[in-house]
Amino acid sequence: NAGVTQTPKFQVLKTGQSMTLQCAQDMNHEYMSWYRQDPGMGLRLIHYSVGAGITDQGEVPNGYNVSRSTTEDFPLRLLSAAPSQTSVYFCASSPGVGNTIYFGEGSWLTVV
């Protein structure tokens, strides 16, 4: 059982470049979300989805887009990367019933 899978694990971008962080889960979870982790600030919610075709903004959505065309996948897009987006990104999913949230292993992104 793969759980929540994120790719890539490490990425270096130049300012202004675009990229997509991939997230897939094989647990048939309805809920998926993206967090960023910055030193001394814990994890902050970027975007989330309550099901295929439905997305909404979290605490820090600016500079990021998401889509949820299938239950399994929830990609996070950076349209024009900025140094302030240097962070560790975590994708998470949870089932429609019950409240345990499962995390991927993280994606370390550096924008230079």
Next chain:
Amino acid sequence: GDSVTQMEGPVTLSEEAFLTINCTYTATGYPSLFWYVQYPGEGLQLLLKATKADDKGSNKGFEATYRKETTSFHLEKGSVQVSDSAVYFCALSLISSGSARQLTFGSGTQLTVLP
């Protein structure tokens, strides 16, 4: 809004010492409470959880009790090991109509256990 306040780190202990990491929360409803652990270079793993007042979550020798009267969920372990060195996050989750099960995190507490 909802928030979680954790004891600031870093915390350094000797092996077999007693561990307490304080966590208090503010929430408008009745949250579920969690402790997550992040080992170096890895993602977050659920350590334990409690879903209602007076519940005690436990795992791997760690315990935490949901105290509604003090809005707290302190993490404890009677005898820490070097392998417990990690960052520990307290978090809460509120379920409201139409929203996802989102987590609100504390800032994390770095624990280092020395042999």
